[in-house]
Amino acid sequence: MQTTNKKKVFITGANGLLGQKLVEQLVGKDDFHVIASGKGECRLPGKGFEYVSLDITNAQEVEKTLADIKPEIIMHCGAMTHVDQCELNQEDCYNSNVNATAYLIKAAEQAKSHFIFVSTDFIFSGEEGLLDENAEAAPVNYYGETKLEAEQLVMACKTKWAIARTVLVFGIAHDMSRTNIILWVKSSLESGKEIQVVDDQFRTPTLAEDLAAGCILIAEKEAEGIFNISGPDYLSAYEMAIITADFFGLDKALINRADSSTFSQPAKRPLKTGFNITKAREQLGFEPKTFQTAIGILAKQIILARS
Template sequence: MRTKEKILITGANGLLGQKLVDQLSDHPYFELVATGRGECRLPGKGFRYISLDITEGEAVQQVIAEERPDVVIHGAAMTQVDDCEKNQEACYRANVIATDHLIAGAKLVGARFIFVSTDFIFSGEKGPLTEEEEPGPVNYYGETKLISEQRLMDSGLTWAIARTVLVYGIAHDMSRSNIILWVKSSLESGKTIQVVDDQYRTPTLAEDLAAGCILIAEQKAEGIYNISGEDFLTPYDMAMMTADYFGLDKGLIRRANSGTFTQPARRPLKTGFIIDKAKNELGFSPKSFLTGIGILAKQINLARS
């Protein structure tokens, strides 16, 4: 029989964190310690919650030394790309310094380290991409995630990196929006929306990203894995599919290109991932974007009932 391991996750109150807690709280192999900033905002049982500011090195060392996890899944990050561009000091602290603290803590106890990264480490000149593609970020958020990847690779720890793309899903408290919710609510209220048709992504259901991270932990996999959806779509494609699914007026959706919008941070135009490695080595099997819309539709109804 497999010995139970202790798994510590960061960012437990966030979207990915919530899905990890959902899937790990009754897991046969893992005892779950969920950490997040501030008080616990998670429903349910099957885990212990510790309030932890991962930018505070001493606090991180203390928690890891006391808990002695076998595995750390580091999903917490400052991910609002424009905020990262405008407040680079806060972004560096949240994304690089916090990762440094966690790596140092993991070294103390010899924990395996799984780091959640992003397609925004790439330039956007071509896609979809394999794990071997050369990084070249075009915004500060991408820079900080790439620095953290490199710090982990150089750490001497047993590590894995789960890179992902455009994560969408619904938080327990409906506190976060995503392209599906935005399109649905805009069209339901009769608003015309402009949606870019020159950026390409492989959107990822949050539940699938959590499942991919857990597969890495279960199989003690090492190295870089692309963990995303498979559908190679523009935001315009996603908006049209959402309108179709909910039977809303597609005439309200206007094509736009990236130059239409003035944003502090550049976005890579074309990314998206080829996920053959994760499928073949881990047994990763993500939902299609259309299935993802259906899952969110059910979750919206449940949240309202």
């Protein structure tokens, strides 16, 4: 590791949930000079990092910004991730997820950066769960198609690359601006509201802090290739809701089982994904929190955010 000369790490999508956690964790380490970027003004708390406003869908802007910075590492987390909006606004989605990745890869090649790309379980069909890194991709929605196409660009690039695939990322943004399954279940049950939760969609839910830690391990170890970075527990959404209700001592009778066919959404969801994380454990030393432990972490963060 370089200690006197810190490695410059450039993060896209830094205002998002994962971006926030990455910046927070990287700033806490001595080895990195952190340059966070996002569209528009900085919405990150704290200090110890630089911030650059960057529209990653603008090829010239990307080229100029990264030519000036010449980062050793690029962590590309910026993307259009709302699955239904991707289905309804395909041009925007392609621009954000495929074109932007192409521009960043080109800049990474120029700077000889280690390019770390965050991808998704939605590149898979969902016919079988607990997938390893060699599973065959077959997306069932447009978001998944764009992420797969971006992955293919990364794999063909002429610089050192890694892909961190993840699943159902949850966590708390510093401004409580985002919801997730745990917050939704908790607030619904606290207000005595009945909820319908699908019992036929299975995932390995991932705490945002764990995904950030996995991406940083890839950077620190200068690892290359594809890594599954997710939580360790293979659960249905219904099971996640029950565990959440139990943790907070809320009424489970308000949780009704449903199946995916009862919900009409613009984008189809894969039924069973979830990852086998053996490779990340063995090669990176990645050790994510259980879903139960993660709820405990969120519970503390909720109290802190409100105090």
